[in-house]
Amino acid sequence: MRPTRSTSSLLRESPVSRRRSRALRPVKRASVAGATVLCGVLLIAAFPSVASAATAVKLGTAAPFAVLAGTAVTDVPTSAITGDVGLSPAAGGNYAGLTQAEVTGTIYSVDAAGPAGRVDDPGTLTQAKNDLTTAYVSAFGDLATTTYAAGDNQLGGKTLTTGVYAFGHAATANITAASPLVLNGNGDPGAVFVFQASSDLVTASNSVVQLENGAQACNVFWVVGSSATLSSSSTMVGTVMALTSATLDSGATVQGRILARNGAVTLDANTITIPSTCAAASITPTPTTTPVSPAATAAGATSTTTAPGGTTPGSSFTGSGGSAAGATTSAAVVPTGFPATGSGGAAHAASGVLIGLGLLGLAAGLGVTALVTRRRTSDTSGT
Numbered sequence: 587m588r589p590t591r592s593t594s595s596l597l598r599e600s601p602v603s604r605r606r607s608r609a610l611r612p613v614k615r616a617s618v619a620g621a622t623v624l625c626g627v628l629l630i631a632a633f634p635s636v637a638s639a640a641t642a643v644k645l646g647t648a649a650p651f652a653v654l655a656g657t658a659v660t661d662v663p664t665s666a667i668t669g670d671v672g673l674s675p676a677a678g679g680n681y682a683g684l685t686q687a688e689v690t691g692t693i694y695s696v697d698a699a700g701p702a703g704r705v706d707d708p709g710t711l712t713q714a715k716n717d718l719t720t721a722y723v724s725a726f727g728d729l730a731t732t733t734y735a736a737g738d739n740q741l742g743g744k745t746l747t748t749g750v751y752a753f754g755h756a757a758t759a760n761i762t763a764a765s766p767l768v769l770n771g772n773g774d775p776g777a778v779f780v781f782q783a784s785s786d787l788v789t790a791s792n793s794v795v796q797l798e799n800g801a802q803a804c805n806v807f808w809v810v811g812s813s814a815t816l817s818s819s820s821t822m823v824g825t826v827m828a829l830t831s832a833t834l835d836s837g838a839t840v841q842g843r844i845l846a847r848n849g850a851v852t853l854d855a856n857t858i859t860i861p862s863t864c865a866a867a868s869i870t871p872t873p874t875t876t877p878v879s880p881a882a883t884a885a886g887a888t889s890t891t892t893a894p895g896g897t898t899p900g901s902s903f904t905g906s907g908g909s910a911a912g913a914t915t916s917a918a919v920v921p922t923g924f925p926a927t928g929s930g931g932a933a934h935a936a937s938g939v940l941i942g943l944g945l946l947g948l949a950a951g952l953g954v955t956a957l958v959t960r961r962r963t964s965d966t967s968g969t
Contacts, residue, residue: 602812640750640778643725645825646717647710652691652843653859654714655832657851659684662836665853669860670694675710678704684853691860702762718845722827725809728780741767742779742793748777752784759790759817766794769823771801774862779824789825791817791835795824801854803841804861813849816840825861834858 648654652669657676661683666858670691678700686693693701696708722898728750736754743765753760755923759781761767771777777800781787787810789795797803806824807813815826818835824842826832831849834840834856841859844851 602791616892640728640731640748642776642778642779642805643721643780643809643825645721646714648718648721648845650691650860651714651845652858653830653851653853654718654843654845655851656715656848657831658682658845659853660850661688661853662855664688665855666857667691668858672711672714673700674708674715680708704966715847718827718847722809722829725780725807725827726782726811728782730782738762739764745770746767746779747772748774748779750780750782751895752782754783755785756788758789759793761788761793761795763792763794766796769795769797769806771797771799773800775800775802776805777801778805779807781806781808781824783812783814787811787814787828788810789816789820789822789838792819794821794957795820797823800956802861802864804864806842814844 589824600607616687650670651672652667653659653671653677655673659671659673663683663685663687665684667688668690670693671684671689672694674694674696676696678695678697679701681693681695681704684693693704694707694711695704696706696711697818730752731749733750734752734753736756736762738756738758739762740753740756740760742759742761745768748768752890769777769779779801787808795806797806803823808822808824808826810826811829812828813830814826814832816822816826816832816834816838819837820835820839822838822840822842826840826842826844828844828846829848830846832844832846833850833852834844834854836854837856838854839857842861844858888938
């Protein structure tokens, strides 16, 4: 007598059942693929790029210098320089026109030649030039968050937040007098701006770079692939690091530094003021409650201790600006929430939520995969 087969066995083996199983396989595969793509998208969103937030350039021992040059420092009096002035490796005899009366700081030379009142210190100058080279290479190595093509006035008229900005050669000027370049700190005193000039940097006469909303000159850096020219009566903000030379025409003003790695710095009745220590956000004292003696605790008493607050002490020159050690500064309190980080958005407040969604999507994808695998195993065992 032939054994009878169960209804389920007959259905598994029927042509209709096999055709239905084959028809459903693309749907299953699409479900798995869709879940995998969803997981990838959510996980990428959960871990966003932070390249948009620029970091301060460390100048090291070059930070105290308002002017630093390689072959010569020439000046048409009268300039006003707040900070040190240095020349290396050229001899001190390559200073021309500059006097100690124009400098609030020290004039350094590598030998006994140079302006009256100079300090002969080749060791300090060599170290400062080495640190300048390190800073220059580091700043040019930063990944640009925005790149502007060659052409006139790429930067003029723009309002930029923290980031790394690369730009090419301009036939006339990278910044014209028509409209200023505005650097917006968005209330963050630590906002950093790095500008990478692939060739030269030219600012037109009467052009302006200005700061707003907490942006600070000590956190602005210009790294120049050849030479920098600041035309007459222009206003520059930040540390200018030029590979070759730097020329300041009559009346140009710099809230920052003019540092030339290999060539000369040429001045003409200019005002150069080295940035002071970057002001930090004010710290609001936070009260903390600590238990007192057992007897007082039994009576329901508590003791409140207030953490010290006030202004944040300054530091010696550090490379992102700096003033004399021990100086105290304060600035407006940074608004609550997530400060903007430039091109690329804010500090990604939703990262935690996105990470959770990514994990849920991953779990869903694994569940679908397991279900499909189990069904395929069942189909195989039943044939």
